[in-house]
Amino acid sequence: MGTIATLATADAASSGSSGLLILALPLLLLAWMFWSSSRRQRRMRDFVSSLAVGDDVVTSSDMYGTIRHLDAESAYIEIAEGMVIRFDRRAVATKQPESTISVADDTTITDTDQ
DSSP states (O other), rough: HHHHHHHHHHHHHHHHHHHHHHHHHHHHHHHHHHHHHHHHHHHHHHHHHHHHOOOOEEETTTOOOEEEEEOSEEEEEEETTTTEEEEEEGGEEOOOSEEEEEOOOOTOOOOOOO
């Protein structure tokens, strides 16, 4: 009979720890989600505040251009010579890398499939 009491006590202890685990896992998941969300928002806020006139950028809608003017909430981006479009500063997704490949003006690109 002593072994049955020992098994019952061990079963109750494991039941208590599994109940604690079931409660703790969702709380840990929620804490991790809030932490990662706030970290992402802080990185975005730092990126938006680091934008400067003259930066080559890509917007979230894949428009490539150069920042020509910045105010508190908007970025005016030149996407073609003489064509400036106003975007929300948060719509700027990334800065273009400094090293870009340029094609010489006298180079002719033709379609060889035809």
